[in-house]
Amino acid sequence: MADGSLIRIATALGYPAGTGTEIAASLDRIAQERREPPAMLVTGVGLPTPLPPGLIELALAREDGTPVPGDQPVWELPPIGEPGYYRLTIGEHRLTLAVAPDACPTVADLLPESRRNDRLWGAAVQVPALRSARPQAFGTFAQLAEAVELFAGLGADALAINPVHALFPGNGHGFSPYSPSSRLYLNAAMGDPGLVGLPAPPLGEAAAADGLIAWESAMPERQAHLRAVFDGLDAQTRARIVADNAAYEPGLTRQAVYDALDCRYRPQGAHGWPDWPEELRSPDSDAVARFAADHPEEVAFHAFTQWLARESLGEVQQRARRAGMAIGLVGDLAVGVDPAGADAWAMRDDLLDGLTIGAPPDPLGPLGQNWMLTSFSPQGLKRSGYAPWIRMVRAALATSGALRIDHAFGLARLWVVPEGEDSCAGAYLEYPFTDLVRLVALEAHRAGALIIAEDLGTAPHGFLSAIESAAMLGMRVLWFERAADQGFIGAADYAVEAVAMTGTHDTATVAGWWTGRDLDWAEALGRLPDGTTRTDAEDRRAWDRGLLWATLTGDHTPRPAPENPGPVVAAALAHIGRTPSRLAIVPLEDLLAEVEQPNLPGTVTEHPNWRRRLAAPLAELLAQPDTAARIRALANGRAGTGE
Template identity: 60%
Template sequence: MSRTVSSTTSPEIHQLASAAGLQRGWRDVEGNEQEISDMALAGVLHALGHETGSSRQIERSLAGIAEQTHGLPSMLVTEVGLPTALPSKASSAEITGEDGVTQKIAVENGVLGVVSQPGYYDLKLGRRCIKLAVAPRECPWPAPDTRRMWGTSVQVPALRGVVPRAFGGFGELAAAAKALGAKGCDAMAINPVHALFPGTGEDYSPYSPSSRTFLNASMADPALLGFPALPPEASDELIDWPAALPKRLAELRAIFAGLGPQLRAQINLASGDESEALGRHALFDALDCHFRPGGAKGWRDWPAKFQRPESAAVKRFAKDKAEEIEFHLFAQWMARESLAAAHRQSRDAGMDIGLITDLAVGVHLAGSDTWAMRDAMLQGLTIGAPPDPLGPLGQNWCITGFSPKGLRASGYRPFIEMIRSALRSAGGLRIDHAFGLARLWVIPEGEPSSNGAYITYPFLDLVRLVTLEAHLAQALIIAEDLGTSPSGFTHAVTSRKMLGMRVLWFERAMDDGFIGAHDYPANSVAMTGTHDTPTVAGWWAARDLDWAEKLGRLAEGTDRTEAEERRDWDRGLLWSTMTGSSERPAPGDTDAVVDAAVNHIAGSSSVLAITPLEDLIGEMEQPNLPGTTHEHPNWRRRLPEPLDEIVRKPDVAKRMRVLSVR
């Protein structure tokens, strides 16, 4: 393996980087060891609040880190049956569970004795009291018996209902669940339905949300809750988000305006049962609606006196705009109850799992989470991916996430609330880029991706907390593990029965062929594709190459003819793996290939097989083309018909039967 070495080195910078949780190197997709320059390390350290300009500054930064890590944390995280080392000299301990029952736990030589029941506890150590989280050893296993389960993945806005609307919401999701459940489907994996900025269609990517703890209120469906249905409207092949979202917000406002005082009181009471964070989010949405007409795109464009939730100006705004804040609480209540109704419909329709929600890896830089939880979030840093041979420039996703330091200081409360919210109305959760539980590539704002570094997270604590929340919700966990895995990641998640993802296109053998269905591991989800990959029909017909050529995205040094030759070779490899035959269909004959791909994952050893709706219907186009924004109609495509009509089509019904009987 080759090794890239920086031209200058500073042991002091390296010591500070290590103390701050930064990794000086990483292994790229080809197995080469790469090293980060001291200049890049210093840039990331500066963004984290650590000065590096002189030896004295570095000493002060090291002393500050040591002070922060000294003493008892806000929360200890452990597992059932395991003794836990205590950063305390206490000789005895008491734990009190959420049921109010208190029990003594032995402490010997600074080690807390085992706790046998998973859950959250108050841990009393002498005169000190902290939180204790005790995780089970494993997440719930998805299969109720020995049969392999199957599902489909769904982009909720793409769904159509009997009544035409500009985009699909939780009402269309509930109807789709009923149609699919009747055909033996066990699960519907949906795109993230996190909160976006209210009523604006400028930032509509589900993977760049305003908040990951709250919901996209535009998905709410009043009819699911007994309110008058939303009015019908024009329904095109592509969603016009800038027109559709403001209109939907106005429709929700009209419903709110018609509420009687008794119903308002009931909704306010239900919202009051939620965390204080919900009120801050509603306040943020009210502020965003107030400032956005003036050109502000998130809180960083607001006047300075409104940029902190605790400011006097924000408190005055909250008092003066109480009615507006109440509307946004109502919108969140309606979205929450609508999603719950859709999940109930999926279970009532016979699905063993029901909805599988999706957790985005980060949030918008100027959204609700970064405003309301400033101390818990990374500041001045964006998330992306490092440069490597497959992506020489690296990637900057222009989002941010939790701060490792902030998570520990908060006792992981924001993380727990986020996971709990995602599992509230679901039978499972997919964690996008689950490697982010262990490390994230962070880049100083305004810098190229090459000036970033990996920052480590308290992985064991986070994976245990996910396991505990999955246990409490009795839900499965899918850890998206596509790419180069951090050391120790695979064992940690698989030993806890989190499911990895095995996507057809990436399951290649050493000779570059495709692996057989029976080579897929049991503790995985077998998939014909994801929202970021070509559909089966699109790949076979080279539709993805059409887009690559159009946008100048063919591999460097490769023209269309060479790309076609490579694709033709790969077609042969795929077809022979799936069917054992050398006589393959022509590039324009996609139906037989889609059938073979569905049959392939249906015959896999994976406990769960998922076929995206786009593959069930033989669609050419993919929902999202990574690395593009407006060049490709990302997150805008609609399905041709409602699901209850689609599932009756002979080719679709045949594919679902294959999934059901294998």
């Protein structure tokens, strides 16, 4: 890596390194920061906690004042037996002591004694793709509520969803769930008045000619629909909303002010706060306070949409539990946020500035990836005593029974890239891994929820053993579970404390892989590996089909033709069902034997990412005989009753 890139990264982190003088000053600053008392100490149940030198400093001198050389003594807090957050005072220093449990809750912890050995299953759905009998431009929490009840009726214990973090309100162009404005708040377009007992005007179906979600028109229409609901609220309901929101202040009002400002300036071509007038770029400025005071109804509207989304999603989780699901919703925590979004505006001192995150070059992506997102900085986490990070995790767990951490390697390190540079100019930035794992375990303990760590790819040293010790469930995806000879491993060889899956939103569906639909896309977009022709790819796929079919059937049953994926999908579902993994989650696309996947990594507009919808209402699709048979194959495998 070029020194220039490292200098830019160090400077963006607050440690200029362009000259010898700057390097010396930055090293002095780092040494000083290490001596400063921490805002939070993180430890584990039953462990003594060493106190850092910044909290306890002793100076031993002779009678004449000459210092006596020697090592500082090590001072420890005695072990604490109960997980939780404690207030700690040492001299003049006041800080928080976080005491984490030994591990996160497990699947067995969520089950009654009679079900302790059950192997659970669930589906993964893209909320906007869902349809019901009610016409709507895209699926919302209303369709999700129907989905949890349908799947609970089929014996599922979980329903995994894509991230539902706050996007930019009414904006039909920034619709990727993994590029949110804020991870503390929700996508307001998902809230449903009917779920919380409010009347709502009818909303039409806005669809593109090809049947995909027409986000460009659907999001503004949804915003107008929510404004009509808000305008119709009576004084009593408004007062109830304000009272309900009080527990989320002052952050909620700050989010509402950001959304109001975004709606004000986006029509003028602004993308978030960096394009606003300078006096509005700080949330604590007098200009922002004046804007809020001058536009109280606009701010109240956006606070209402957050209330509606939060209450709607909470109702969905309650329905899942009432319907018998042991877990209910499995939320998804995105790895970062848009640098121009609400979190970056409200938490400038806590997030990376001048750096974006991504992935380094590797054999599958020679140019690397720049996701154009930002996230918390290691220094910001420590300065703030992890407070905003804890709030983020707590918000994600508030309305779910489990949480998937996207790109969980980010707990240990993130690939950071200087603003405006290619990914190959980046470097790994280390994070306080042990502290973050312990805090996740503590928040999961408080919420009584499972944690799923997306651990696909090359893991940092010690990562896998650490998350296993913390009882975080890793992900075991069919396509990546291969033996040394590149054959697919047997069902019995899957990890027990893991989530077994046929695929994710980023991988080909089983039907798409078997038919070669993913190869069609790779060829059309020029994404075949260098030196590989379509014929080469087809030959390799033919060989891999044989390997997969042999693993799925274990016998000499004739292999289905590429254009006949149905038997393969059913066999793959039964295979995942038979694994000893305590939880199996299957994408809805595989239950329906769809050939198209929701997202094609590395593309933005070249592939219709996050635009696909179901062909019919979910209830109709699940009732179709072929779909019902596939679900039985999965459920029977889980129950150990055969196929």
